[in-house]
Amino acid sequence: MGVDLGTSNTVAVVRWPDGRTRPLLVDGVPVLPSGVYLDEHGRLHVGRDAHRLAQIEPARYEPNPKRRVDDGAVLLGDREVPTVHLLATILGGVGRAALEAVGHLPPAVLTYPAAWGSRRRDMLAEAAGLAGWPPVRLVPEPIGAARYFADVLRRPVPYGASLAVFDFGGGTLDVAVVRNEGTRFSVLGSGGIHDLGGLDIDSALVEHLGRMIAAHRPDVWHTLANPATTAQRRDRRLFWDDVRGAKEMLSRVAVAPVTVPGLDAAVHLTREELESVAAPLLQRAVQETGTVIRNCGLRPDALAGLFLVGGSSRLPLAARLLHHDLGIAPTVLEQPELPVAEGAIAELAPAGYETESVSAPVHGPVAPVSAGPVGSPVSAVPGPHTGPAPSMGPAPSTGPAGRRKTWLIGSAAVAGVLVVALVAAGAWWYFTRETPVDFTALESSKPTVPYGDGSPGRAASYTLGDVTYVVWTRDTVVDVAAIDHADNRKLWQKQAPAGSEVWESLHVGPAGIVLVPGSVSSSDPEPMVVLDPNSGNPKWQRDINANERLFFYEAAIVLQSDADNAVRGLDWRTGGEKWKLDHRTDERGNALTTQSVKVGAGDEAGIPSPAPGSTRVTPGDDARLVQFDSDDGMRVVDVATGKQRTVTGVDVPSSTPILAVGDKVYLVVSSNGYQVREYDLAKPGKARVLYTEANSARKVDSPPVRCGDDRVCLVEQEGSGTRAAHVLALDTKEAKRVWREAAPGVETVVTMGSGVLATSDGSTPVSLLFDDDGKQVLPADARATVGTRVDGSSALLFSRSFTTYASEVALTGMTIDGKRTALGSIDVATSSCSWNATYLVCAADKEWRVWRFAA
Numbered sequence: 001m002g003v004d005l006g007t008s009n010t011v012a013v014v015r016w017p018d019g020r021t022r023p024l025l026v027d028g029v030p031v032l033p034s035g036v037y038l039d040e041h042g043r044l045h046v047g048r049d050a051h052r053l054a055q056i057e058p059a060r061y062e063p064n065p066k067r068r069v070d071d072g073a074v075l076l077g078d079r080e081v082p083t084v085h086l087l088a089t090i091l092g093g094v095g096r097a098a099l100e101a102v103g104h105l106p107p108a109v110l111t112y113p114a115a116w117g118s119r120r121r122d123m124l125a126e127a128a129g130l131a132g133w134p135p136v137r138l139v140p141e142p143i144g145a146a147r148y149f150a151d152v153l154r155r156p157v158p159y160g161a162s163l164a165v166f167d168f169g170g171g172t173l174d175v176a177v178v179r180n181e182g183t184r185f186s187v188l189g190s191g192g193i194h195d196l197g198g199l200d201i202d203s204a205l206v207e208h209l210g211r212m213i214a215a216h217r218p219d220v221w222h223t224l225a226n227p228a229t230t231a232q233r234r235d236r237r238l239f240w241d242d243v244r245g246a247k248e249m250l251s252r253v254a255v256a257p258v259t260v261p262g263l264d265a266a267v268h269l270t271r272e273e274l275e276s277v278a279a280p281l282l283q284r285a286v287q288e289t290g291t292v293i294r295n296c297g298l299r300p301d302a303l304a305g306l307f308l309v310g311g312s313s314r315l316p317l318a319a320r321l322l323h324h325d326l327g328i329a330p331t332v333l334e335q336p337e338l339p340v341a342e343g344a345i346a347e348l349a350p351a352g353y354e355t356e357s358v359s360a361p362v363h364g365p366v367a368p369v370s371a372g373p374v375g376s377p378v379s380a381v382p383g384p385h386t387g388p389a390p391s392m393g394p395a396p397s398t399g400p401a402g403r404r405k406t407w408l409i410g411s412a413a414v415a416g417v418l419v420v421a422l423v424a425a426g427a428w429w430y431f432t433r434e435t436p437v438d439f440t441a442l443e444s445s446k447p448t449v450p451y452g453d454g455s456p457g458r459a460a461s462y463t464l465g466d467v468t469y470v471v472w473t474r475d476t477v478v479d480v481a482a483i484d485h486a487d488n489r490k491l492w493q494k495q496a497p498a499g500s501e502v503w504e505s506l507h508v509g510p511a512g513i514v515l516v517p518g519s520v521s522s523s524d525p526e527p528m529v530v531l532d533p534n535s536g537n538p539k540w541q542r543d544i545n546a547n548e549r550l551f552f553y554e555a556a557i558v559l560q561s562d563a564d565n566a567v568r569g570l571d572w573r574t575g576g577e578k579w580k581l582d583h584r585t586d587e588r589g590n591a592l593t594t595q596s597v598k599v600g601a602g603d604e605a606g607i608p609s610p611a612p613g614s615t616r617v618t619p620g621d622d623a624r625l626v627q628f629d630s631d632d633g634m635r636v637v638d639v640a641t642g643k644q645r646t647v648t649g650v651d652v653p654s655s656t657p658i659l660a661v662g663d664k665v666y667l668v669v670s671s672n673g674y675q676v677r678e679y680d681l682a683k684p685g686k687a688r689v690l691y692t693e694a695n696s697a698r699k700v701d702s703p704p705v706r707c708g709d710d711r712v713c714l715v716e717q718e719g720s721g722t723r724a725a726h727v728l729a730l731d732t733k734e735a736k737r738v739w740r741e742a743a744p745g746v747e748t749v750v751t752m753g754s755g756v757l758a759t760s761d762g763s764t765p766v767s768l769l770f771d772d773d774g775k776q777v778l779p780a781d782a783r784a785t786v787g788t789r790v791d792g793s794s795a796l797l798f799s800r801s802f803t804t805y806a807s808e809v810a811l812t813g814m815t816i817d818g819k820r821t822a823l824g825s826i827d828v829a830t831s832s833c834s835w836n837a838t839y840l841v842c843a844a845d846k847e848w849r850v851w852r853f854a855a
Helices: 048-054 083-102 118-130 141-152 200-214 217-225 230-249 272-296 316-326 340-347 398-431
Strands: 001-004 009-015 020-024 035-039 045-046 073-076 079-082 109-111 138-142 160-167 171-182 185-193 255-260 267-270 305-309 439-450 459-464 467-474 476-484 489-494 501-511 512-517 526-531 539-542 548-552 557-561 566-570 577-582 594-599 624-629 633-638 642-646 659-661 664-670 674-680 688-693 713-716 728-733 736-743 748-752 753-759 766-770 786-791 794-798 807-815 819-836 840-845 847-854
Touching: 001 083, 001 141, 001 340, 009 035, 009 083, 020 728, 035 048, 035 073, 035 079, 035 083, 045 048, 045 083, 045 255, 073 083, 079 083, 083 118, 083 766, 109 141, 109 340, 118 138, 138 141, 138 340, 138 728, 138 748, 141 171, 141 185, 141 340, 160 185, 160 272, 171 272, 171 840, 185 272, 200 230, 200 267, 200 272, 217 230, 230 255, 230 439, 255 316, 267 272, 272 316, 305 316, 305 340, 398 566, 439 807, 459 501, 459 840, 467 501, 467 512, 467 819, 467 847, 476 512, 476 847, 512 539, 548 594, 577 642, 594 659, 624 659, 688 728, 688 736, 713 748, 736 794, 748 786, 753 786, 766 786, 794 819, 807 847, 819 847
Parallel strands: 001 109, 109 138, 160 305, 459 819
Antiparallel strands: 001 009, 009 020, 035 045, 073 079, 160 171, 171 185, 255 267, 439 847, 459 467, 467 476, 476 489, 501 512, 512 526, 526 539, 548 557, 557 566, 566 577, 594 624, 624 633, 633 642, 659 664, 664 674, 674 688, 713 728, 728 736, 748 753, 753 766, 786 794, 794 807, 807 819, 819 840, 840 847
16 A cells, blocks of 8 residues: 545545556545644544534644644644644554555555654654554655656656646645656755645635625625634635635636635636646746756756646646746646555565465564565566466365465465565664774875965865865965765866955855855945855855854754844855744844754764864755744754744753753753753643752753763763863663763763764864763773764774874774774874775875875
8 A cells, every 4th residue: 555645635536456556545535635633532533524514623734744743733623632643543544444445554665755854744643553554655745746746647757857747736835856766766956835735725725705795895804814703704715615626626617616714605716817826836846846857957948857746736837837837847647646655555565476465464574675676567567486476376275275275375474474474584684783984094095186376274074974075274265175085086187266365264065165154243244155065166255243043954044143133044055044033032123142052953963073173064954953042932943944933931041051952951050059940842830850959069061962772971070171071971760870970181071872072173173982881892091082073983092182284193093992093194184184984085294185094
């Protein structure tokens, strides 16, 4: 079964063992409205039942739970319901329909928007589990659409060619470009408009009709626009439903009636009116589609096709505008709601391979199964059996021999299932386990990038995948270059624009290289310069002053300004504002003082840590920013969209060390000692105290880190200096201290697996490695080093503190069990260095050099 859980409607398609597919009927129709209703007894209803009940009490109804995926909980009537429960209710309705149709819940694939990050995907998987489903396969929606395009419609998508998918649903527009990789499709790039869908066209039509009604019967329109009673809210919902029905009817006829509660006669909506209202919205969709295609480095005429899916793509104007502006004829079906769900089934095991029924669900990870070459029909995807599904043959005999034969076949089948499960579990363990780096002696790799005349005044590098971006200053000239260390070549080298000589730090994101200025003041701003990572050419720049602070995410560059008391999300590509939020104000309207903290996705422990004093661009498209203000307010901002959620009553003193990761915020608040508090971003409420230190001589100056699934670790200082430092591990579930160990000289901690690497980049470097029991595993002769993580199980140890001038430094590779490998010595400015799990790039004498330190 393939399931497409949509903003407005959910559809499911079932594939039978012989390869036939058909939509799953819920209440006799193939489309299940995604709305959920909470009755007065606390029961949740979904679909048409929910819609009908909402006519009585609309406040108990959430018509679009998928739009609330980031909200944590939704207020229905007088009760808050977790959003994951709303999604589980929808999937529960699908599951019951599947049981009625086929007698059991078949293996399922569940689709999600390509732009969704891990947090949203995890919520979808959790919802399936709450609905009683066995573990599901999650597949991006455009992959499902591409599978339908190639396998069911049999449209050619040659190897290496790309298909654009225009998914115009009820609540959002999602655009993606997918490429045929030979045995699978992959998402080349994605985009979309989160607040543009069929609902927004409905809203525009309602406003259009409202102006007509208000001109003749302002009393009727005022009641519809501002309902005050249950009956009036019911009338408003009925009016919206009728407008939606008229919109859908106009895809087939030229005129459609709309019933208006309070008027004796219906008003009429024409196709010309619909297209004139919808055209500005659809033009935005067409522009976004062109932008996504261009950002993938493609021209529309180079695509293998443009496939329109989602119920709102049924509007004829959408296909016409896309064809006119992009020059490619779109493919659109009579039932555009179904292709994503049906195509996604191809990502499951092929027809004829699944067992007909499973007596008990297999719990635990399931290894993905290849769905065969792109373009093969769904019913004949190669797998353990090639060609068509095998014939089931005659029914087995009911006599003793037949029963014995049946028992033997059943036993063999069970044994086969067990073997497959064991192999799958083994494969899952192999590919997800922590694998330490295989350190080898340093090997210098060419090419080098020369400085020109003499050594640079300032230098920095940023490694992203197999490319390292380097910047350095010669007098007033700033040079920037890109090095592909995997292929041993310089990709390009350019001079940065005038004004860049004031740069202080380097950040690299998905669509830009950012040179951030230093020594700025309120009256004398300096330019932040952004370059194209593919060429080094200037893209845009913006003046930055001392009243502004920058936070770098893959989803956006966030700029907090105390000059106009606002926070903005800037587009990496253009520098334009994606969103803007004003600071909260007090009761007199004065802007409140605000401090902001980046929220990590929770998986940063697996990527290299930056050089001391540097920061990483926060990965993920679901990243957030948390802001605390002087009036005990906490605001959580979705960086990609600017959506916000504010919680009051959160007392956070300024200069408090804070860790924000996943859905948790950990604060270390000084008060005659200190206290570690936890706030839950998904379920905001009162702070939970994890640990209290009553000794007033002890303090914590640096933020904690995550050191295991249910632990945070921190460095505690006692008295002046760092000689009496300790590292503590706190259990966040049990709210207790697990261990406290002496760590003289250390200042910060870095996550290493379920343990922690404690280090200092001071005049006397120190590194200590603690395992999850607090045991020190680094030998004494290796502790006079600066430790930096290269992945979740390995680290590089530098023999001296990081400096801006070139001098000799010895390097040691260390794995999480304390095993060390001497790598050799290099003569470099260590503050310029960056690394991944294989290569190290640093500014040496007169040139940039690349070293390989792992096999």
